[in-house]
Amino acid sequence: xxxxxxxxxxxxxxxxxxxxxxxxxxxxxxxxxxxxxxxxxxxxxxxxxxxxxxxxxxxxxxxxxxxxxxxxxxxxxxxxxxxxxxxxxxxxxxxxxxxxxxxxxxxxxxxxxx
Amino acid sequence: xxxxxxxxxxxxxxxxxxxxxxxxxxxxxxxxxxxxxxxxxxxxxxxxxxxxxxxxxxxxxxxxxxxxxxxxxxxxxxxxxxxxxxxxxxxxxxxxxxxxxxxxxxxxxx
Numbered sequence: 113x114x115x116x117x118x119x120x121x122x123x124x125x126x127x128x129x130x131x132x133x134x135x136x137x138x139x140x141x142x143x144x145x146x147x148x149x150x151x152x153x154x155x156x157x158x159x160x161x162x163x164x165x166x167x168x169x170x171x172x173x174x175x176x177x178x179x180x181x182x183x184x185x186x187x188x189x190x191x192x193x194x195x196x197x198x199x200x201x202x203x204x205x206x207x208x209x210x211x212x213x214x215x216x217x218x219x220x221x222x223x224x225x226x
Numbered sequence: 227x228x229x230x231x232x233x234x235x236x237x238x239x240x241x242x243x244x245x246x247x248x249x250x251x252x253x254x255x256x257x258x259x260x261x262x263x264x265x266x267x268x269x270x271x272x273x274x275x276x277x278x279x280x281x282x283x284x285x286x287x288x289x290x291x292x293x294x295x296x297x298x299x300x301x302x303x304x305x306x307x308x309x310x311x312x313x314x315x316x317x318x319x320x321x322x323x324x325x326x327x328x329x330x331x332x333x334x335x336x
Contacts, residue, residue, distance in 0.1 A: 114269065154315055155326040168322035202269065217269040
């Protein structure tokens with residue numbers, strides 16, 4: 113167990129809908145990263161937050177948004193869902209801001225868009 | 227932006243043999259290179275990492291080498307065991323962004 117929690121574990125919804133994925137980082141970690149892992153692809157970096165502020169953006173669609181709250185948990189919002197958004201969404205946390213630091217991954221949320 | 231390529235996509239080895247996975251990156255500013263192991267249905271877990279000021283790092287049966295000039299880094303697993311079977315991802319990091327390779331599915335045949 114990495115200490116990073118994600119809810120829900122599974123989510124099934126329809127095209128056009130909006131969902132929110134939640135992540136709680138390890139105690140003491142200020143950075144949260146979101147990743148998308150599709151069936152035939154590797155991990156795609158979406159976005160990073162550090163202590164409530166957005167710090168880096170990867171291949172995140174405009175239909176997706178995220179935020180980190182004062183208690184450091186983070187939420188990833190996915191709207192106008194398409195079939196292609198079906199994937200495993202991971203969040204990861206690390207202690208400090210910056211690249212040279214180990215990330216601890218949560219168990220992931222499996223999103224299925226029908 | 228950074229582009230990470232990983233080869234091979236699948237790899238089968240006999241138990242006890244060595245396995246090598248190679249990655250290349252495009253942005254010379256990348257300065258941190260972690261390797262993750264992901265078992266089926268589980269989360270990625272860091273197995274080893276290397277920073278740009280180091281050429282090689284070893285941890286028991288696992289080693290990573292980095293060639294900054296050629297912009298490539300490799301994972302070496304010696305004396306492979308069936309429990310090494312998993313998908314392995316390399317990544318290159320610039321500041322706060324991480325770019326992952328597409329993964330190598332390693333199967334160790336008993």
